[in-house]
Amino acid sequence: MKRFNHLQQCLVLFGLCLLGAVIGELSPVSVPGSVVGMVLLFVCLMTGIVKVEQVEDVADFLQKNMAFFFVPMCANILEELEILKSTGLLLLGVCAALYFGVTPKACIPADQWQRLWTVWIGGFLCWN
Numbered sequence: 001m002k003r004f005n006h007l008q009q010c011l012v013l014f015g016l017c018l019l020g021a022v023i024g025e026l027s028p029v030s031v032p033g034s035v036v037g038m039v040l041l042f043v044c045l046m047t048g049i050v051k052v053e054q055v056e057d058v059a060d061f062l063q064k065n066m067a068f069f070f071v072p073m074c075a076n077i078l079e080e081l082e083i084l085k086s087t088g089l090l091l092l093g094v095c096a097a098l099y100f101g102v103t104p105k106a107c108i109p110a111d112q113w114q115r116l117w118t119v120w121i122g123g124f125l126c127w128n
Contacts, residue, residue, distance in 0.1 A: 004054045004055070006057060006058055008054075009054065009055045009056075009057055009058035009059075010058050012050060012054065012055055013041070013055055013058060013059065013062075016037050016040045016041045016044065017033075017034065017037040018037075019036075019037065019040060020033045020034065020035070020036035020037025020038070020039070020040050021033030021034070021036075021037065023036045023040075024036045
């Protein structure tokens with residue numbers, strides 16, 4: 001199998017990202033282009049159109065340096081600080097509720113979750 005050089009790997013990854021952005025804009029349903037691009041990459045990898053070895057080097061580099069790509073987003077949040085001040089407490093409450101609502105369900109096996117629910121929550125709600 002022929003391995004792509006780094007430029008070719010970037011062209012494949014960013015080409016799929018661009019195609020996803022175009023599809024996202026043209027779609028009647030509001031779907032972020034980045035999500036469509038990731039789905040396109042997934043489909044291409046699963047069908048064998050793109051082999052893992054053909055994009056592995058650049059994908060590893062991007063993954064190892066992912067934190068760097070969040071800097072512009074954080075800077076944008078700082079620019080919108082007034083909006084965050086007005087809704088920040090609500091946002092924090094929603095995040096906390098989601099965290100405490102989803103994490104136990106995802107991390108505790110179902111039989112233990114059911115036992116905890118009946119003993120802790122059920123007992124708390126039905127105490128006399």
